[in-house]
Each structure stands twice: as structure tokens, then as C-alpha cells.
Amino acid sequence: MTFTMQQNIPVVHWDKALIEKYDCRGPRYTSYPTATEFNDQYTVSDYEQALRKVKEQPFEPLSVYLHIPFCHDICYYCACNKIVTRKQEVADTYLNYLEKEMRLIHDVLGRKRNINQLHLGGGTPTFLNPAQMTRLIHMLSTYFQLSESDDREYSIEIDPRTVTPDTLALLKGLGFNRISLGVQDFSPQVQQAINRVNPVDMVEGLMVAARNYGYSSINFDLIYGLPYQTATSLKETIESVIALSPDRIAFYNYAHLPERFTSQRAIDRMTLPDADEKLLMLNTISDLFSDAGYVYIGMDHFVKPEDPMAQAQRLGRLQRNFQGYSIARSTNMLGLGVSSISSVSDTFAQNCKEVTAYYEALDNNVLPIERGVKTSADDKRRAYVIMHLISNLQLSFADWEKTFGDRFSDYFAEELRELDPMQQDALVEINAGNIKVLANGRSMLRNICMVFDIYHNPSKQLYSKVI
Structure with missing residues (x-):
């Protein structure tokens, strides 16, 4: 793998031998420790204690992730926690329980806390009809303080098939300023194979409306490695994407795990691209987006050079949490809804993964925590390193030492030795x-x-492939 510079933008050219050397399974590091280290010894009391520590910082803003698990139709590639149904009334019941959860958290925090980052994910958040979506935002404003700042990040994941320009107008009026469109691929054959048909003209109409309504950022989610995809068909998809000019692009690698995700059993393994074709896809993705002026900030994300995310990375201020890359400066993140994960004080806590268990806990006026973990002093030291490297592409030993008091080269002597092969392969540069x-x-x-993850076990099959 080599790289060149085009318009001062680094362009990665993938090398098969290097991919084979480093292609393995690993975490995406939206937290550290990662969710595989969560355990059921973590209790509701532990979570409430963490919330009370947040209460002692009354002016610190919050980040909120809210999970809507429902979808009208099943997408065969999907690995999300979802419930496929055509019964719209299930969302009313779910909102009732979400309000119970918000009230219980508010009772512990004791006041309406400012939310500077809000993200609705799923499932399909736009499963909610206009009245239900309006009710949800009213609920949030009842128990929290919704931000009116231009710096807020209020985003929502959108299935293009579930919205109209009028829906986008409503969402903008409710305070959302960022949207993420689940495009995946524009090839009709691929769309049919994954049971998600959203033609280019459908997405283009939504893009025009979103720009007219003044959304500050539009993201496209795309996937490579899908059935019937080729480097040639993917090139056509990318050219269509570039013509639509989204601000951000997340390009994920499809992980075919039918033994874990039953919907994927509808995909014929023989229709998936082989390793050589996926290598061509990787180079196609890198070349075309770089030629179009997008900055590759890392992993599977491309953004325009003027995007706040690219600017934050240049300043060393980019963050990463369960919502992905972020520029919001929130220390604590609340996860609301089934399966959501919170990062509060020195703990991570995950809600019940099954909706029946989630409802049962709230029926008993108990926060629906199923598992979690308290972070140790060593966890914090490693999290600092991992989050700076994955977000800002660099780590200052002096800054780490100022924060933790230890000598970096002594504390991570073994890890620095493990990085030697990566330095030889020009992945990293290490100096004093x-x-x-x-x-x-x-x-x-x-x-x-x-390298810095003390819990990582290469034999675990719980993660997606890193490339």
C-alpha cells in the first residue's frame, strides 16, 4: 500500500500483501473498554451512582443517543438491533416507555440538562410518523434543555424510502440540523439483492429539499462488499454520490455473518465479491473521493475539507463515541431506548437488548440497565491513547504524561515495541x-x-474485519 498527494489530500493505494498482513477482526473503538467487556455484574445502582456524579457538574452539557428499533421492511445486510413491523401503533407504546426512562433519569439528575449533541439511530428513526416524531421531541424538551446554538449537532438516520421533502421540513422545524441518508448502493441489481430499493432520483429529490431547508450537514452511508457489487458498478455509484455532493461519507465494509444475523441468510454467499474484487473496490473508493476533493479522515470516513469534522481533526479536537466521529465537547453521553449504551462518569452502561425486558424494567420504575463496566485507572490511560490516535491521528507523550503523571515510554514500553513493524510498513511514525x-x-x-487494547483477543469472532 502506497499513497500519493492530490490537491494536498493523501490518497491511499492499497497493496494486497499489506492487506493480507493486517486484515483481521477488531473493534471499531467507539468506546474503551469496548462493549465485549461489559458484564452483568454492573448494576442499576452503579449507573445511578454515576448519574449522581454528573449531577455534581450541573452546567456540563450532555450528548444523547436515542434508539428507535422499528423498521417497516427488512434489509438483508442489516446487523442492527431492530424490530420489523407494519404496526405503527407499536411506536406509541415505545414512546410511553421512553418517557418513563427520561423521567427516571431526570429524577436522579434533578434538573433539565442541556443537550448539545443528539442522535437518533435505529432501526429506522423515520419509522415514526410526524405526530410521533413531534411527541418525541416534546418529551425530550420536557426532561432536558434542547440547544438552540448553531454549534449543536442534532442528527437523525434516514431511510430515503420512508421520508418526503415534507418530512425533512418537519425535522428541520423540530431542531435537527444534520441528516444521514442510508444509501448503501445505487446499482438496481444490488438494491434488489439486499431488499433496499432507493433510486438515485429519490435521493436526489431529498438532497435538493435538505439543501433548501438549510441543513448544515448531509451524510451518506454506503457499503462495499454487497452481493453482485463489482468495482465497476461501485464506480458508477460513487460517481452518482459525488454528483449529489454530500458533506460526509461513511463507507462501511459489509460483514457477512448469517450465523449471527438471520436476515443475512437471504443473501447468497456466492454472489458476494471475492478478495481481489474488494481490493479493486477499496482503491476505487479512495481514488474517486480523493479526486473529488474529499478528505480521508480515517477508517471509513470521508468529508469535505471545509467540514467541521476535518477542521476539528486538524486542530486535534475530533472525538469518537458511540455516535461515531464527533466534534461535540460532551463528557457524558446518555443512551435512551432499547440496547442503547451510555457513557457516564467513569462507567459504560447498556440498556436491555430485548424490548420486552426493557418494558418490564420500566414498568417496575427501574432504569433498564442490563450490563456495563466501570473503567479502571489503566482503562483511562489506554482510552486516552486509543481515542487520540483514532480521532486525531497523533498522540503527544507530554500531554498524556501531564494528564496521568506516568512516563509514557515506560508505561507503554511493550506497546511501543509492538508498533515497530507498523513503523517499518509506514503506518505510523514514532519519535521521542x-x-x-x-x-x-x-x-x-x-x-x-x-496494540494498546489490553483486552483484545485475536481469536474472538465478535468483531467485523478491519479492512
Whole structure:
């Protein structure tokens, strides 16, 4: 793998031998420790204690993730926690329980806390009809303080098949300023194979409406490695995407795990692209988006150079949490709804994954926590390293030492030795004062971070492939 510079933008050119060397399974590091380390010894009392620590910082803003699990139709590739149904009334019941959860959290926090980052994910958040969506935002405003700042990040994941321009107008009026469209691929054959048909003209109409309504950021979610995809068909999809000019692009690798996700059993394994074809796809993705002026910030994300995310990375201020890359400066994140994960004080806590268990806990006026973990002093030291490398592509030893008091080269002596092969492969550059991720390393960020992950077990099959 080599890289060149086009318009001062690093362009990765993938090398088969290097991919084979580093292609393994690993976490995406939206937290550290990762969710695989959560356990059921973590209790509701532990979570309430963490919330009470937040209460002692009354002016600190919150980040909120809210999970809507429902979908009208099943997408065969999907690995999300979802409930497929055509019964719209199930959302009314779910909102009733979400309000119970908000009230219980508000009772512990004792006041309406400001939300500077809000993200609705799923499932399909736009499963909610206009009245239900309006009710949800009213509920949030009852128990929290919704931000009116231009710096807020209020985003929602959208299935293009479920909305109209009028829906986008409503969402903008409710305070959302960022949207993420689940495009996946524009090839009709691929769309049919994954049971998700959203033609280019459908997405184009939504893009025009979103721009007219003044959304500050539009993201496209795309996937490579889908059935019947080829480098040639993917090139056509990318050219259509570039013509639509979204601000951000997340390009994920499809992980075919039918033994874990039953919907994927509808996909014929023989229709999936082989390793050589996926290599061509990777180079196609990198070349076309870089030629179009997008900045590859790392892993599977491309953004326009003027995007706040690219600016935050240049300043060393980009963050990463369960919502992905973020520019919001929130120390604590609340997860609301079934399966959501909270990062509060020194703990991570996950809600019940099954909706029946979620409802049962709230019927008993108990926060629906199923598992979690308290972070140790060592966890915090490693999390600092991992989050700086994966977000900002560099780490200052002096800054780490100022924060934790230890000598970095002593504390991580073994890890620095493990990075030697990566330095030889030009993934990282290490000197006496810092670690810098080089252009080729941006696609290997998960591999680099795994060096500092004391829990990582290469034999675990719980993760997706890193490339």
C-alpha cells in the first residue's frame, strides 16, 4: 500500500500483501473498554451512582443517543438491533416507555440538562410518523434543555424510502440540523439483492429539499462488499454520490455473518465479491473521493475539507463515541431506548437488548440497565491513547504524561515495541515525543489501536474485519 498527494489530500493505494498482513477482526473503538467487556455484574445502582456524579457538574452539557428499533421492511445486510413491523401503533407504546426512562433519569439528575449533541439511530428513526416524531421531541424538551446554538449537532438516520421533502421540513422545524441518508448502493441489481430499493432520483429529490431547508450537514452511508457489487458498478455509484455532493461519507465494509444475523441468510454467499474484487473496490473508493476533493479522515470516513469534522481533526479536537466521529465537547453521553449504551462518569452502561425486558424494567420504575463496566485507572490511560490516535491521528507523550503523571515510554514500553513493524510498513511514525499516524495508517487505525487494547483477543469472532 502506497499513497500519493492530490490537491494536498493523501490518497491511499492499497497493496494486497499489506492487506493480507493486517486484515483481521477488531473493534471499531467507539468506546474503551469496548462493549465485549461489559458484564452483568454492573448494576442499576452503579449507573445511578454515576448519574449522581454528573449531577455534581450541573452546567456540563450532555450528548444523547436515542434508539428507535422499528423498521417497516427488512434489509438483508442489516446487523442492527431492530424490530420489523407494519404496526405503527407499536411506536406509541415505545414512546410511553421512553418517557418513563427520561423521567427516571431526570429524577436522579434533578434538573433539565442541556443537550448539545443528539442522535437518533435505529432501526429506522423515520419509522415514526410526524405526530410521533413531534411527541418525541416534546418529551425530550420536557426532561432536558434542547440547544438552540448553531454549534449543536442534532442528527437523525434516514431511510430515503420512508421520508418526503415534507418530512425533512418537519425535522428541520423540530431542531435537527444534520441528516444521514442510508444509501448503501445505487446499482438496481444490488438494491434488489439486499431488499433496499432507493433510486438515485429519490435521493436526489431529498438532497435538493435538505439543501433548501438549510441543513448544515448531509451524510451518506454506503457499503462495499454487497452481493453482485463489482468495482465497476461501485464506480458508477460513487460517481452518482459525488454528483449529489454530500458533506460526509461513511463507507462501511459489509460483514457477512448469517450465523449471527438471520436476515443475512437471504443473501447468497456466492454472489458476494471475492478478495481481489474488494481490493479493486477499496482503491476505487479512495481514488474517486480523493479526486473529488474529499478528505480521508480515517477508517471509513470521508468529508469535505471545509467540514467541521476535518477542521476539528486538524486542530486535534475530533472525538469518537458511540455516535461515531464527533466534534461535540460532551463528557457524558446518555443512551435512551432499547440496547442503547451510555457513557457516564467513569462507567459504560447498556440498556436491555430485548424490548420486552426493557418494558418490564420500566414498568417496575427501574432504569433498564442490563450490563456495563466501570473503567479502571489503566482503562483511562489506554482510552486516552486509543481515542487520540483514532480521532486525531497523533498522540503527544507530554500531554498524556501531564494528564496521568506516568512516563509514557515506560508505561507503554511493550506497546511501543509492538508498533515497530507498523513503523517499518509506514503506518505510523514514532519519535521521542509522539506517535503520528501516516497516510497509509488511516485505513489501519483499528490495527494500530489494538496494540494498546489490553483486552483484545485475536481469536474472538465478535468483531467485523478491519479492512
